[in-house]
Amino acid sequence: MVKIILTFTALSMALSMVMGHGVHGLEKRATATCSTVYKPVAAGAYPALDCTPFVQDPQVQTWLKLVDFTKTPVYPPSKDGVCPTDLTTIPKDQCWWTCQKCEAPGDITSCPKTGTWGLTYDEILWTLVICTHASRKNSARVHFGPPKFATNNPQVLSTTKQYALSHSSLLDACLPCLDGPSPDSPRLYDNLLAHKQKATLFIVGSRAISFPATLKRAYADGHQIAIHTWSHPSMTSLTNQQIVAELKWTEKAIFDTIGVTPLYWRPPYGDVDNRVRNIATQLGYKTSIWTQDFDTDDWNIPGGTATAQSVVATFQSWLAKIPTMSTGFIVLEHDLFPQEVDVSVNGILPIAYATKNLVMQPIAQCLSDGKPYKEGAGTFQLLPSNNGTTSNSTTGPTVISGSGDKSSNAAVSISVSSGASVLMAVAVMTALC
Structure with a gap:
């Protein structure tokens, strides 16, 4: 068994700086620990944490009956939500x-x-997966977000080793870390x-x-x-x-x-x-x-x-x-x-x-x-x-006295990371990682 204890903020800062992730990288779950083999969810239990649930499950099959998919527009699933290089290839009525x-x-x-x-x-949820391998006694492979963010970057590995207080060279293991609120x-x-x-x-x-x-x-x-x-x-x-x-x-x-x-x-x-x-x-x-x-x-x-x-x-x-x-x-x-x-x-x-x-x-x-x-x-x-x-309505350095000019139709929302939370002039904040 591999036990890895990380200093959350320090490591996250190093990873973010080294890998240059935007919001997609920072908040995305790691997929390395999600099984591809379906197992029914036991009564009173839930699907695997931070993994897209299997649709074969009887509970999901019951929920599917609530939707008339013949009324659902047909667009091909995106590739991890990433926009195509040529935006003109997106149908206008998709409203993405x-x-x-x-x-x-x-x-x-x-x-x-x-x-x-x-x-x-x-x-929001943030998951870091550290994998240690028997073939590399003093190294670790870091999975940060989806598979495309996996790295063998020496600087990342050095940072990981610095905060890994114990590890095993005998077992291959992947530990999801820091994915809680x-x-x-x-x-x-x-x-x-x-x-x-x-x-x-x-x-x-x-x-x-x-x-x-x-x-x-x-x-x-x-x-x-x-x-x-x-x-x-x-x-x-x-x-x-x-x-x-x-x-x-x-x-x-x-x-x-x-x-x-x-x-x-x-x-x-x-x-x-x-x-x-x-x-x-x-x-x-x-x-x-x-x-x-x-x-x-x-x-x-x-x-x-x-x-x-x-x-x-x-x-x-x-x-x-x-x-x-x-x-x-x-x-x-x-x-x-x-x-x-x-x-x-x-x-x-x-x-x-x-x-x-x-x-x-x-x-x-x-x-x-x-x-x-x-x-x-x-x-x-x-x-x-x-x-x-x-x-x-009493005191404050800023006074809002708008004319209601309809030339601007903006709205504000603040979101917090999965396990995380947020703020906004109508601000929407969200916080459970």
Whole structure:
């Protein structure tokens, strides 16, 4: 058996800097530990964590009957959500958000009212797999994200060895590491609670069953709980049946943990097209993304290609745009790494709390939806229309007094990493890795 103990932040920074990963690399699960051999899920159990569930399972077969696939548009699955070199090869009616910047009529990308920030966190998953091999006693192969990110880079291997406190040269083994909710998520929740602030939390199914106490705490605090898939894949890369399995297993995991069925979902990386939307809609879900180009870039802080100062500056630049916007906004932000939570609780949130007339709300609140779950309101409380979860109407360095000019139609959303969480002027934050 191989036991590998890593210093999370230090290693993640080294890997990010060496390998130059964007959001797809940082938040993507490792696929090396996912079996290709189908085994039925036992009664009362769940699929393998962080792996796309098998569609042969009897439970999935039952869920498939909920969708009329003859009504689902036919587009070939993408290659891990990556856009083709020639974008003109994508059918215009595919409305692929990632590559065509296309928003469908039902997409939630902003809050209707000006000066409103839809606050959201993405509870995203991050998996690191270290493989040691008997043939290379003093080396390790690092799998960071999907197989194409696997590396034998000497600098990465050196970093890995530095933090591997023990290993075996006798066995070949792969250990998935650091794929849980961020230990700093409760710190973010504490901050929100202290300011009586609620947010929308997009939950990865694998994290829901791995860290039920964290999810129960978030729900008890009155945050809106939403779906962020089972294993955090690029949804356009999946088959129709896999899409159903990813969504429904997550729904079940959340229901089994807190007793409610979310009606809102967010595609990982915002990777959605009309095929994926159709299936999600038939299952009863509302597709929630974020405002185009409202990415705080906070996920690049651990890798050293962004700083807390640059993230805060980006947020402040959005606040300056509010007077020209005809809607609120949703921002992408994360809370997987300590640095991401730090910039939220010490940088972005204090500015937001102090900004006059900025209203911060969960998505359901900004849409005046008092029933974000199939069962109804749950612990979510819909406040009067003129009373945001937090309305900073007294003092603050920034004053929002927009004219409602319809020349701008932006919205902001902040997402947190799977195990991670996020913020936004309607900011959507998500946090369970």
